[in-house]
Amino acid sequence: MATRDELYAKFGITAEAAQLFEVELGSLLLCARAIEQDWSFKADPDKARKLLRDIDRSTLGHLLRSLEKCVVLDDGLADRFASALHTRNRLFHRFYESHNFKIQTDAGRDGMMSDLEAMHVELFNAWQIASSMTATATAFLLRLRRKGD
Incomplete structure (x- = not known):
């Protein structure tokens, strides 16, 4: 009994x-945009900073x-x-509401x-x-950068 x-x-x-899922999607988006914008050869710190700010606010x-x-x-x-998005939203916005008074009993807490x-x-x-996708994208960017050196 919980x-x-x-x-x-x-x-x-x-x-x-x-x-962690949310942060990883932000990291993956940053990698994808870096590939799309070809930042592996010519970095654009201003655009990267703006993108990171947008990601943090999303x-x-x-x-x-x-x-x-x-x-x-x-x-x-x-x-x-x-x-996963639906699950995250249910967790943060509706978990306790949906379980209502179940927290009051042993069986209810076990169900929760x-x-x-x-x-x-x-x-x-x-x-x-x-995370695996981000690792792959990061490795790809690093390979591109090494080829450009």
């Missing part, structure tokens, strides 16, 4: 996965839409990222923990996929 403290800790761990949904404009995501990956675990798995996996 305690309130365990429930709150699981919420925090799940929130961390959501934020919602996860906006980041995803911006990314889809410059990176082709197959339907399965696009659906997976869209589902199960929901958080499923959310965590989805968000963690989306983050891992985005």
